[in-house]
Amino acid sequence: MDHQLQSVLRYLQDNKLKLVTAESCTAGMIASTLADEPGSGCWLECAFVTYSEEAKMRCIGVKPETIKRHNLTSEEVAREMAEGALRAANANVAISDTGVAGPGPGEGGIPAGTICFAWSFEHKDGVTTFSETRRFDGDRNAVRHAATDYAINRIWHYHNALAADDARPHKLPEAV
Template sequence: MKDKATEMLEGIADYLKDNALRLATAESCTAGLVVSELARIPGSGGCLDCGLAVYSPESKNRYLNVSFETIDQHGLTSEPVALEMAMGAIDRNDANIALSNTGVAGPASGDDDTPVGTVCFAWAVRRRDKTLTYTETRHFDGDRNEVRLAAAHYALQQLPRYHRKAMDES
């Protein structure tokens, strides 16, 4: 018998395959866990382009073109930073859907006193010559690894929702 997480991951992998989607991730607080979780599912590699683990402001800038000005103005744990991460992931890779996250998994609060468990997400969906984007901030309870896993699963669970929304809007 499969556990609920495996069933959820299989459903996401099937959705990506059924819709010919190639995913790129830009992960800060989950450090590659989104891709790792999805890769548990046999055959999911066909819908993965890449997973980038980008912790430092310098790596966010170098690999994803996140502006230092955005980081300085909004902080590392912010929807504007998550949005630039998702845009960098979709623009700089061979993907038509991307997700990103940046947050504080713990054990201590962020540099700007952002509470432990706060995670900002962004999703980017490429539709023809247009990219639609969505952002959210959520709070997760638990220790460091519980926050990371909950955030990774949440990001994946929202992919179909935001893909469908982008298809309806374009």
């Protein structure tokens, strides 16, 4: 196991994070990478592979109007995927991805290698979701592997962003 993955897994365990994935273009590779390691039941709850538009809607509640308005390769769809997976699982963090692994461009001319991600965390009394879009080089499988590594290695970044926000003093509204 590479050192970076080992660090992420230790972080998940130390912070009592239980993960669900909602994967499209990585087709379960994120969950599989995590499950390759002994003790994965401590940090991996379940995985949804929702490759088709219909599966995204049926299994994890992506709204048809979100797909129609923003395209399958969009942060909006990735966000709904992560939030839907979190609702459907006994987990406190979700990762999702949707995009165009290649070899050719996707619908609307979206370049191959474009992947949209979302990370959703149960936080306080709700859910906080972060999203980003990245473009990876290489053939189809190189893109899928790079997207998998990226998604896993950003968990700590966004989880720490929540903690940093909690630690920041928040100005109370002035009395009227």
